[in-house]
Amino acid sequence: MTSLEEFRNQMSITKSHIYFNHAGIGPISDSTLQLLENLSKSQRLGNQGIDWEPFMTWHGSVRKEISHLINCSSEEVALTNSTATGISHILSSMNWIDSKERGLILNDLEFSSNSFAYQQISKKFKIPLHIIQSIKEDGIEKLSLDDFRSKMETVPISLIGISHVQFQNGFRIDLEKLTKIAHEYDVKVLVDAMQSIGALNVDVKKLGVDFLATGGFKWCLGPLSTGFIYIKEKLLDSLEPVFVGPLSDKNPTEFLHRPFNSHDSALKFQYTFNFQASGLGEAIRLLNSVSIAKIETKIISLIEYAIEQFKNQISGIMIISPTGKEGSGILTIKFPEKVNLEETEKKLSKKHKIAISVRAGGLRFSPHAYNTEDEIDKVVSVIKNII
Ligand SMILES: Cc1ncc(COP(=O)(O)O)c(C=O)c1O
Structure with a gap:
């Protein structure tokens, strides 16, 4: 402790x-800086400086720290570079062609990273995008759960994209209630957790979250260009990622052209090596050690x-x-x-x-x-x- x-x-x-x-x-933190410095220095010697064995183990231990932080299995976590890449990654792995009729829900408080990818999906696959208007209570901007329910009651929806905590005034949505309502309508919830992860206790199981994406460089105190996604285990099979790399395959060191043999876990989303991520692992280790x-x-x-x-x-x-x-x-x-x-x-x-x-x-x-x-x-x- x-x-x-x-x-x-x-x-x-x-x-x-x-x-x-x-x-x-x-x-x-000082310990994160130390780790990043050592890592950067090691590449001065090219492959003679980088010790791949511990690096591969690191990848696993970073995912373990994350899974401890948000209460899931490390098999449900993949490392990314930012919130926006995580959201784009998840959205582009969904089957939009067979669910053309079912729309998306956003709201008018969202940060651009949690808006643009939805607009692209909407444009590319002609999927209706519905924007819930925020309300004001005593001059404070909020979102009403009733408005989400009404929308799902009136039009077919497949996914809600929402920030756990809004970036301008810090409004925290009751995610547990929102996911319960959404699931009544067979709607999934993809959470932008950039303003809550590392500051608040985000327990994805308790909150009933289906998907989550975040960057690691705000409240997590991780390096820039880090982030991660969470995908609920039982939804992993329904997603087919487009952004894939050697690590997404069951045999990551078999480099020849061959049929892609996707991991069963969220590792199939692991499109790249991310050195900075080891710094995120150290940052989250520190948060976990405080609790x-x-x-x-x-x-x-x-x-x-x-x-x-x-x-x-x-x-x-x-x-x-x-x-x-x-x-x-x-x-x-x-x-x-x-x-x-x-x-x-x-x-x-x-x-x-x-x-x-x-x-x-x-x-x-x-x-x-x-x-x-x-x-x-x-x-x-x-x-x-x-x-
Ligand atoms: C709610 C929210 N999402 C995402 C981001 C940052 O997105 P990215 O990680 O894509 O830079 C911010 C930054 O201010 C934010 O407030």
């Missing part, structure tokens, strides 16, 4: 910055503390992030109109070494479990002084 203090000690960023931008890009339940509890308590401090100390602000079950690691706050958000963000970054971002007409704060209440006090006080 790694304590939160030991976790913090692994994050060198804490020595120079207050880092509240995990919804943007996650910093990497994701503990990480979620700490992040949520930091968000609650931040809300209280901002409300008490700065007047005229409006919290546009949901809280409670609909909340997450993202806190977005609107400030009085006179506040120039871009300038504030720049000043915080350059002068005060505080990292946040501008989203949805407000400032977005996204602390991780290694951050502290003291850091929140400092950020609130600096913002109070500069706006």
